[in-house]
Amino acid sequence: MVRFLHTADWQIGMTRHFLQGEAQARFAAARIDAIRRLGAVAREQECEFVVVCGDVFETNQLSRQTVGRALEALAAVPVPVYLLPGNHDPLDPLTIYRSPQFVRDCPDHVHVLTGSEPVVVREGVELVPAPWSGKHPDTDLVGAAVTAALAAEERMPTAGRGGTVRIVVGHGAVDVLDPDRANRAAIALAPLEQELAAGCLHYVALGDRHSRTDVGSSGAVWYSGAPEVTDHREALPGDVLVVELDDERPPVVTPVHVGTWTFRTLQHELTGAADVTALARDLAALPDKDRTVVRLALRGVLGVAEHAELSDLLEEQGEVFAALYLWDRHTDLRVSTEATGFGDLRLGGFLGAAAEEMRDLAGTPLPVAEPVVAEGPEPGDVDPLAWDFTPEAGPDHESATDALTLLYRFSREVAR
Amino acid sequence: MRLHRLHLQDVKGVHDRTVTFPDxxxxxxxxxxxxxxxxLLEAFDLLLDxxxxxxxxxxxxxxxxxxGRDAGPRVEAEFSVGRHRLRFAKQWLxxxxxxxxxxSPVHEQHTGEAAQQRLDGILAESLDRPLWDALRFTQAGEMGQVALTDSAVLTEALDGASGVDLHSADGAPLLERVEEEFLRYYTxxxxxxxxxxxxAxxxxxxxDEAVHAHQALMETQELVQHHDRLRDEMAALTARDAAVAEALDRARAHDAEVTRVVRAHEESTAALAxxxxxxxxxxEALARRERAVQDLADAQERLDQAAESVGEHRVGLAAAQEATTGLVAARDTARAARDRAxxxxxxxAADVEEIDTAERVARLCAVLERLTRLRAEEATARAELTECPEVDSSTVRSLESAERSLVRFRAQLExxxxxVALVALGQPRTVVINGESLTVDGVDGSDLPVRGGLELELPGELRVTVRPEQGSAQLATDLAHAEAHLADLLEQSGVSDLADARGAAERRSATAxxxxxxxxxxxxLLEGRSEEELTAELQQLRERTDGPGASRPVDHALPxxxxxxxxxxxxxxxxxxxxDEQVELAESALRRHEQRxxxxELQIQKSLGVNETLTERLQxxxxxxxxxxxxxxxxxLQEAVRAAGVAYAQVExxxxxTGRELEEADVDGVRARLADADRERVEHEAELSRVRHALAQVQGQVEMVSGEGRQxxxxxxxxxxxxxxxxxxxxxxxxxxARQLRETLGRHRDAAHRAYVRPYQxxxxxxxxQVYxxxxxxxxxxxxxxxxxxxEGTCVPFDQLSGGAxxxxxxxxxxxxxxxxxxxAGVPVVIDDALGYTDPERLDRVGSVFAGPGERTQVVLLTCTPERYRGIPGATTIELTA
Known part of the structure; x- marks a missing residue:
């Protein structure tokens, strides 16, 4: 019987473009703190060791500060930790794991799985690691490592088949979940399940998917998911898995939530002041705002006054949340000609005429919004530096809307 | 506003004046x-201020x-403004x-500060000050235009006139606010x-920062890729290590084998040489021996031949020496013949001489004979000459000359x-006349010229001397001299007279x-020689002729x-x-023979010497x-030649x-392959070293970069x-x-302005x-x-119009x-002393336009020349006097 903690995808050093200023720093700190928290879980759950299935670091090129803090947190983990290099932190020439800083400061109980030879954790417990040595392997590293390990084992029958718990530590997409059918590096699930069924393997600990996932039907192939959320797309982030293995029975996998941050997407249909109020209420109801990232998908038509109100709301709340931003691709807001608040202002003379002109422009129907893509790449994924500021953009629906809002605001100011 | 009454007291030069305006x-x-x-107007202005x-x-x-008065100026005005009609008075200083x-409408009365405040309130509410300021026109003031847009009354009026309600009371502050917002983002x-x-x-x-970071990241990526490439290269090179070494060993083994073959061939080639x-x-040794033997035999033969030729020469000499005698004899014979000849x-020759001598003797004898005759003849002649007086032609000429002188004298004297005629009287008598005896006879008497004197002497009796006169005497003397001279000459010459002299001279000449x-x-005859010489020669010749005649041989007759x-x-x-020639020939023949x-003999001697040398050398x-x-x-020697031939054949x-072995060995190929293998190994090692070095370098760079946290x-x-x-x-x-708002509002405001400008225009x-x-x-x-x-169709900008216009x-x-x-809402239009620039013809028409507005509002015209405004119909004139 062995109990250990399965985690992965710490992505230490990750930055998120929607996080600004100190939010980014707190986000980074939270990811380091997750190490301490899972260390505490390991102690509480009496885990013998921790396996981290790849992407410990967001990249091999991290600042000394970041690496130093991660090592400092690792030192606080009370049990041995096995780090597997993944696609983000492969064992390439730049690898962090061989950097002087890491070599010097790495705590003794932290081990890097640099080879694919089985590593004996203790008698009867063996890890079969499949570390990445580059960003683009062209084979199923896990399959290769397993094949090699089992072949070696067969050559040494004296070691005995029974009694040794064999845990595969891998990273990457499993073929059944990989939309890219042509990916040669995809991990083939079927052979693993065969070996699991044959009792040659006992658990396959995987990393790469940031959502906790039980792969296949064996109950012994798991993605732990990231211990701290990294993206809105993730369904079940923020967990670590406490795994209990026994030669005799199927593994017992218990998820423990350690994440402290939340990424939310709020979709709202806005048609009037009541809707804006409802949105404000919803936002106010969200807990832990300083650790919550809210993405808003807003649709609808608002009067100028409501639009101004919404703008004020977002501005106010944006300062409270870790991040509050409009999901541009799923946001389509317009200022309505009808639902205008100008009536109260009694704008006479040329002011009225000007407001009328802008109102017409603001009401000009836009091209039909593109259909919603379920899980497409975020705008941040295209080259973020391909940007050019064009200050000479002519008036359009948006600027007219804003101008109306502004007029509304100023009129009220002047009237007061 | 409408002004009803204005009262000034102690204001400037006005002591007390009240002006009442019609409504x-x-x-x-x-x-x-x-x-x-x-x-008036200034005071009213100040009252409202x-x-x-x-x-x-x-x-x-x-x-x-x-x-000049110590009083406070006081101004009082009654006027209507808005719905109020009021009276307001102020005294200053x-x-x-x-x-x-x-x-009206409600009666109120205020004084002091309260009055001022109340008035200010009313004016602020009802008086359009910009309009009040704008509608005053003073000739002294600037003739430019005033900003009418500030007047709310006017804008309102214009809005009203243009038919649209475009002006908003809040417009200005709103526009200001918009401008302010715009200026937050734009200039x-x-x-x-x-x-x-x-x-931005x-x-x-x-x-830029991100691009920079991205570049650093790309550099890192390139570095890693470079590192990967180098590692691949390194692996490939290492894999080739064994193959390269093995190839080199193989090539070396082949080379050793080939080297052995080459050396064997070199050795056999050297042996062959x-x-x-x-x-x-x-x-060569044998040939030298044979040549020595042959040379010896040849030398002996040549020596023998030389000895033989000496013998032959000796025989020739003997024969020649025998021939010498004959030649000597021949010469002697020739010499004898020559002597005879x-x-x-x-x-x-002697004969010739002898004959010549004889002939000479004969000739000499003849000459001498003739000479003798000639001498005789000469002697005869000379004797004759001696006999003959020595008269010659000169003598004759002297005589003739003397005679002529005599004759002449005589003639002259005579x-x-x-x-003197002398005649003998009895018997002849002898008279000496002049010493000369003359016989004078009695017949003939003697006629004698006196001449130079005559001395007649009768011998013993008398002497008569006749002396001529002087001339005659001279003449007579001369005659005497002449006669003496002649006589002298004759005497000297030995002749008697001239004739004789002449004959003697002739004879003498012929003889000579x-x-x-x-x-x-x-x-x-002598031919230059003397007779003695001839004689001696003859004598000599005769002696000679006579001498040798005896030796003559007999057989040789004299020719x-x-x-x-x-x-x-x-x-x-x-x-x-x-x-002589014969002798010469014989002698030269002998000489040649003797030379030969x-x-x-010399040749023989020489040959003998040579033979001796040859003999020594031969020895x-x-x-x-x-x-x-x-x-x-x-x-x-012959044996050695044979043995060497055999040995050569063996070595060959x-x-x-070995040559065949060498040909089969492909030395060049093996050597080239060895060189290739060597080079390959060197290159391989160099490459290995290069890659290792590069890898170390890149590794260093990678390590350096990896700590920088570029990602x-x-x-x-x-x-x-x-x-x-x-x-x-x-x-x-x-x-x-903000920009759009500003732009839109501005545009609309301008459009509004344009709209209300129209009624004004x-x-x-x-x-x-009406005027123009x-x-x-x-x-x-x-x-x-x-x-x-x-x-009249001509458009002139306002600034360029004349002052009057x-x-x-x-x-x-x-x-x-x-x-x-x-x-x-209007205010009075005040025109202070204007139209000074306007020409009189236009004045009438200008005046007429005042009437129109004047019906609706007050129009106040101040002037010191009231004629200007005579044309205004219905105008009220107030005359001010001092």
């Missing part, structure tokens, strides 16, 4: 200069101080007071500035001298000729003549010459040959074997950029809103056409200023405004 129409206030027309409180000590207030009485000229510029700059800087040299040497020749002739002949002798002599000489003999060669044979016999066979830096930079970009988007969005045009006729038109800008005037337009524009504003 409508044109009021012309006329009066001389300095009467205080303008002061909220700053000029009664307590004010401002300059404007002090300006109202009366001249002294006895200050403020009084306000509101007459006044519409360029990006302020917050927008800052945000920040985003751009962040982008040695055998060839040995064989050649042996053959010589003798004959000598003899013949001719001149008396004559004869002598001469003979002498010549003698000379000819008959000289010619023959000479011929004989010539023949003998020829014969002797021939004999000597040559032969030496022979000894040397003997020595050589002692060392190696001829047979031994061996060499051909994180980049991620952070991108995050920062994205943030700033979003911020910029937000700012830009706000900026665009129409009013000016209407009024202007239907061609008049004006252009009015949005700020209600007149930009240009058009008259501008003045008229100024008045027109004010009247137009007065005509536009609402009746109650």
């Amino acid at each position: 409508t129409g044109v009021v012309v206030i006329e009066g001389p200069n300095e009467v205080g027309k303008t002061t 909220p700053r000029a409180k009664a307590t004010s000590q401002s300059r404007a207030v002090k300006a109202l101080k009366p001249l 002294r006895g200050t007071s403020t009084e306000l009485e509101i007459l 006044r000229t519409g360029r990006v500035g302020g917050e927008l510029k800052t945000a 700059a920040a985003a751009s800087a962040a982008r 040695r055998a060839r040299r040995d064989s050649v040497q042996a053959r 010589s003798e004959v020749a000598d003899l013949a 001719a001149s001298s008396p004559r 000729a004869r002598i001469r002739h003979v002498t010549e002949r003698i000379t000819d 008959p003549d000289a010619a023959t002798a000479r011929a004989v002599a010539r023949a003998a000489v020829a014969a002797r010459r021939t004999a 003999c000597a040559q032969l 030496r060669d022979r000894e040397r040959l003997a020595e050589g044979r002692q060392e190696a016999s001829d047979e031994a 066979a061996r060499a051909s074997v 994180e830096t980049y991620d952070l930079a991108v995050a920062e950029f994205v943030r700033l970009r979003q911020e910029l988007d937000t700012v830009h969005r706000r900026a665009r809103a 129409q009013e000016i045009r209407r009024l202007g056409q 006729g239907p061609s008049f038109d004006v252009e009015v800008a949005e700020d209600l200023t007149i930009t240009s005037r058009t008259l 501008r003045e008229q337009l100024g008045i027109l524009s004010r009247l137009a405004v007065a005509g536009l504003v609402e009746e109650g």
Whole structure:
């Protein structure tokens, strides 16, 4: 019987473009703190060791500060930790794991799985690691490592088949979940399940998917998911898995939530002041705002006054949340000609005429919004530096809307 | 506003004056200069000025101080403004007071500060001050245009006139607020500035930062790729290590084998060369021996031949020596013949000489004989000459001369001298006359000339001397001398007279000729020689002829003549010459022969010497040959040649074997392969070293870079950029809103302005056409200023119009405004001393336009020349006097 903690995808050093200023720093700190928290879980759950299935670091090129803090947190983990290099932190020439800083400061109980030879954790417990040595392997590293390990084992029958718990530590997409059918590096699930069924393997600990996932039907192939959320797309982030293995029975996998941050997407249909109020209420109801990232998908038509109100709301709340931003691709807001608040202002003379002109422009129907893509790449994924500021953009629906809002605001100011 | 009454007391030069204005129409206030027309208006202005409180000590207030009186200026006015009709009075400086009485609609009365405040309140509410200021026109003031847009009354009026309610009371502050917002993001000229510029700059800087970080990241990627490539290269090279080493070993083994073959061939080739040299040497030794033997034999033969030839020479010499005797004999014979011939020749010559001598002797004898005769002849002649007196031709000539002188004297004497005739009287008598005895006879007597004197002497008896006269005497003397001279000459010559002399001379001459002739002949005969010589020669010849005649041989007869002798002599000489040649020939033949003999002898001697040398050398060669044979016999040499040949054949066979082996070995190929293998190994190692070095270098760089955290830096930079970009988007969005708002509002406001400018323009045009006729038109800008005037189709900008035209337009524009504003809201139009620039013809028409507005509002015209405004119908004239 062995109990250990399965985690992965710490992505230490990750930055998120929607996080600004100190939010980014707190986000980074939270990811380091997750190490301490899972260390505490390991102690509480009496885990013998921790396996981290790849992407410990967001990249091999991290600042000394970041690496130093991660090592400092690792030192606080009370049990041995096995780090597997993944696609983000492969064992390439730049690898962090061989950097002087890491070599010097790495705590003794932290081990890097640099080879694919089985590593004996203790008698009867063996890890079969499949570390990445580059960003683009062209084979199923896990399959290769397993094949090699089992072949070696067969050559040494004296070691005995029974009694040794064999845990595969891998990273990457499993073929059944990989939309890219042509990916040669995809991990083939079927052979693993065969070996699991044959009792040659006992658990396959995987990393790469940031959502906790039980792969296949064996109950012994798991993605732990990231211990701290990294993206809105993730369904079940923020967990670590406490795994209990026994030669005799199927593994017992218990998820423990350690994440402290939340990424939310709020979709709202806005048609009037009541809707804006409802949105404000919803936002106010969200807990832990300083650790919550809210993405808003807003649709609808608002009067100028409501639009101004919404703008004020977002501005106010944006300062409270870790991040509050409009999901541009799923946001389509317009200022309505009808639902205008100008009536109260009694704008006479040329002011009225000007407001009328802008109102017409603001009401000009836009091209039909593109259909919603379920899980497409975020705008941040295209080259973020391909940007050019064009200050000479002519008036359009948006600027007219804003101008109306502004007029509304100023009129009220002047009237007061 | 409407002014009803104005009362001034102690204001400037005005002591106390009250002017009452009619409610409508044109009021012309006329009066001389300095009467205080303008002061009226100034005082009213100050009364309405909220700053000029009664307590004010401002300059404007002090300006109202009366001249020469110590009193406070007081102004009181009754006027209507808005719905109020009121009376307001103020006294400044002294006895200050403020009084306000509101007459309607509700009566109120205030004094002091309260009065001032109440009035200020009413005016602020109802008086359009900009309009009040604008509608005053003073000639002294500037003729430019005033900003009418500030007048709310006017704008309202214009709005009303244009039919749209475009003006908003809140417009200005709102526009200000919009402008302020716009200026947050843009410059006044519409360029990006302020917050927008800052945000754009920040985003751009962040982008640059991110690009920079990205470049660093790319560099790292390249570095890693380079590292990968190098590692692959390294692996490939390492994999080749064994193959390269093995290839080198193989090549070296092949090379060793080939080297052995090459060395064997070199050795056999060297042996072959040695055998060839040995064989050649042996053959050469043998050949030298054979040549030595042959040379010896040849030398012996040559020596024998030489000895033989000496013998032959000796025989020749002997034969030659025998021939010598004959030749000597021949020579002697020739010599004898020559001697004989010589003798004959000598003899013949002697004969010739002998004959010649004889002939000479004969000739000499003949000569001498003739000489003898000639001498005799000569002697005869000479004797004859001796006998003959020595008279010659000169003597004759002297005689002849003397005789002629005598004759002449005589003649002269006779001719001149008396004559003495002597006649003997009895018997002849002898008389000596002059010493001369003359016989004088008696017959003939003697006639004697006296001549020089005559001395007649009768001997013993008498002497008569006749002396002639002097001349005659001289003559007689001369005659005597002449006679003496002649006689002397005759005597000397031995002749008697002249004739004789002449004969003697002839004879003497002939004889002399004869002598001469003979002498010549003698000379000819002697031929230059003397007779003695001839005689001696003859004597000699005779002696010679007589001497040798005895030795003559007998057989040799003397030739008959000289010619023959000479011929004989010539023949003998020829014969002797021939004999001489013979002797010469014989002698030269002998000489040549003797030379030949000597040559032969010399040759023999020489040959003998040569033979001796040859013999010595032959001896030496022979000894040397003997020595050589002692060392190696001829047979031994022949044996050596044979042995060398055999040895050579053996070595050659061996060499051909090794040569074949060498050919089969492909030395070049093996060597080239070795070199290739060597080079390959060197290159391989160099490559390995290079790659190792590069790898170490790149490794170093990679290690350095890996600690820099470039990816994180980049991620952070991108995050920062994205943030700033979003911020910029937000700012830009706000900026665009502000810009659009400003632009739209501005545009609409301008459009509104344009709309209300139109009625104003129409009013000016209407009024202007009354003055200038239907061609008049004006252009009015949005700020209600007149930009240009058009008259008779000519458009002139306002600034370039004449002073008069501008003045008229100024008045027109004010009247137009007065005509536009609402009746109650209007203010009086005050024209102070204007139209000074306007020509009289136009004055009438200008005057007529005042009437129109005057019906609706007050029009106050101040002037000191009331004629200007005579044309205004219905005008009220108030005359001010001092």
